[in-house]
Amino acid sequence: MDPEEVEFLGEKENVVIVPTFNYGVIHLIAGDIGPFRAGLPIKVPLWVAINLKQQQTCKIQQPDWMDVENLEVLKENEKNAITFTRMPNEHYMALTKALLKFAPDDLIRANEIRTLVKDIWDIRMSKLRSSVDLLIKEKSSYAAVDNLTILEINSVRPLLPHALDQIHRMKKLQGPQLGTNSSAGHTSSYSFRS
Amino acid sequence: MEDDENLHALLDTQDDEENEIELSPAVLIEVMEEAWLNEKFSPEILPNKIDFVELLLGQLSAMEENLENVGDRDIKKTLHLLEVDRLRFLVGSYLRMRLEKIEFYVDHILKQENSRLENREDLYLTEAELTFARNFKEGIDNHFEHLMRVHPTIPVDWKNQVIQPNIHSFVFSRSKTNIESIIIDEGNDDETVYVNKDSQMIISYNSVSNLVKKGDVQLV
Numbered sequence: 001m002d003p004e005e006v007e008f009l010g011e012k013e014n015v016v017i018v019p020t021f022n023y024g025v026i027h028l029i030a031g032d033i034g035p036f037r038a039g040l041p042i043k044v045p046l047w048v049a050i051n052l053k054q055q056q057t058c059k060i061q062q063p064d065w066m067d068v069e070n071l072e073v074l075k076e077n078e079k080n081a082i083t084f085t086r087m088p089n090e091h092y093m094a095l096t097k098a099l100l101k102f103a104p105d106d107l108i109r110a111n112e113i114r115t116l117v118k119d120i121w122d123i124r125m126s127k128l129r130s131s132v133d134l135l136i137k138e139k140s141s142y143a144a145v146d147n148l149t150i151l152e153i154n155s156v157r158p159l160l161p162h163a164l165d166q167i168h169r170m171k172k173l174q175g176p177q178l179g180t181n182s183s184a185g186h187t188s189s190y191s192f193r194s
Numbered sequence: 195m196e197d198d199e200n201l202h203a204l205l206d207t208q209d210d211e212e213n214e215i216e217l218s219p220a221v222l223i224e225v226m227e228e229a230w231l232n233e234k235f236s237p238e239i240l241p242n243k244i245d246f247v248e249l250l251l252g253q254l255s256a257m258e259e260n261l262e263n264v265g266d267r268d269i270k271k272t273l274h275l276l277e278v279d280r281l282r283f284l285v286g287s288y289l290r291m292r293l294e295k296i297e298f299y300v301d302h303i304l305k306q307e308n309s310r311l312e313n314r315e316d317l318y319l320t321e322a323e324l325t326f327a328r329n330f331k332e333g334i335d336n337h338f339e340h341l342m343r344v345h346p347t348i349p350v351d352w353k354n355q356v357i358q359p360n361i362h363s364f365v366f367s368r369s370k371t372n373i374e375s376i377i378i379d380e381g382n383d384d385e386t387v388y389v390n391k392d393s394q395m396i397i398s399y400n401s402v403s404n405l406v407k408k409g410d411v412q413l414v
């Protein structure tokens with residue numbers, strides 16, 4: 001999947017904006033948004049927020065989880081946990097990227113946010129790489145990938161599924177004696193959580 | 195999650211009254227997004243969702259018609275147009291992916307459709323897709339026949355080499371409900387696992403293909 005398509009999905013996430021104009025309810029196909037009252041915060045999908053921001057008719061409120069203090073906690077947790085921690089938002093990367101690009105003036109300490117989110121991403125990617133390495137070495141037939149976000153899954157998609165497919169083919173050819181070996185003691189059900 | 199329940203309730207009523215599907219547009223979009231992702235990641239072509247496609251396209255043309263009466267400087271107009279564009283992309287991308295699969299696996303897909311016809315099962319392709327597939331196959335076959343006549347020494351068993359999707363390929367899945375048992379094909383002996391709602395796995399497609407078609411598992 002193209003990263004743009006992952007972004008496309010992420011743009012459906014709701015964010016809070018503070019409009020600078022008054023307007024009634026807009027009946028979008030996906031649901032109603034509004035009414036807009038200048039100065040009153042209101043929830044809209046990200047793609048709406050970006051469009052309004054580009055016309056300079058709103059401010060985007062930074063999501064709570066994007067606070068620098070909170071991100072530092074998340075980063076520490078991610079560093080200390082063996083497994084993947086649950087991210088505050090399925091599309092945390094897309095949201096951060098969009099806000100940094102289109103509304104950097106609405107963020108508090110934007111540069112630190114950029115660094116922290118990149119750090120969290122890097123920690124997770126390195127974890128992902130070592131998990132994949134283990135998974136391949138153990139010749140597993142499946143694995144739990146809980147708490148991975150779509151963009152992260154997407155980053156291993158070009159390689160991992162094909163590698164597992166090749167292993168599966170080899171297993172089939174190897175015959176039963178090795179097959180029993182792999183199913184003994186549940187080594188085959190290696191989980192990203194363990 | 196609430197939407198999911200609504201959807202199931204609505205889909206149940208769909209069985210009762212054949213042609214009437216009543217869905218809120220928001221749920222409709224969600225169904226389309228899920229179908230888009232499933233089609234994107236499943237190696238084989240999935241049962242068509244033409245009813246939903248047509249409903250959504252209907253919504254889009256209705257919206258475009260309404261917008262003709264709205265002034266260009268209205269904030270509303272840009273947002274509505276943007277949404278229409280986003281949804282058109284979704285539907286277009288979904289339909290294009292199906293066509294790509296049909297072109298690639300045309301022999302295999304037509305064979306499967308024929309056996310579904312014989313068994314009086316629901317077809318996976320829409321009528322239009324089926325016509326396209328048949329025409330496409332005819333064109334390809336004619337083309338190759340023609341080429342082969344120039345080189346009569348080449349053996350003719352290329353006709354039996356049907357390109358098939360690799361249903362063993364690995365996919366990422368998210369379960370939408372608790373699933374009692376997923377059978378893992380270990381190559382030699384099988385293993386079953388219990389899967390909780392909302393858990394994500396990387397797994398062989400043929401282990402979950404039926405669950406994907408049933409809507410219990412979403413490909414991501």
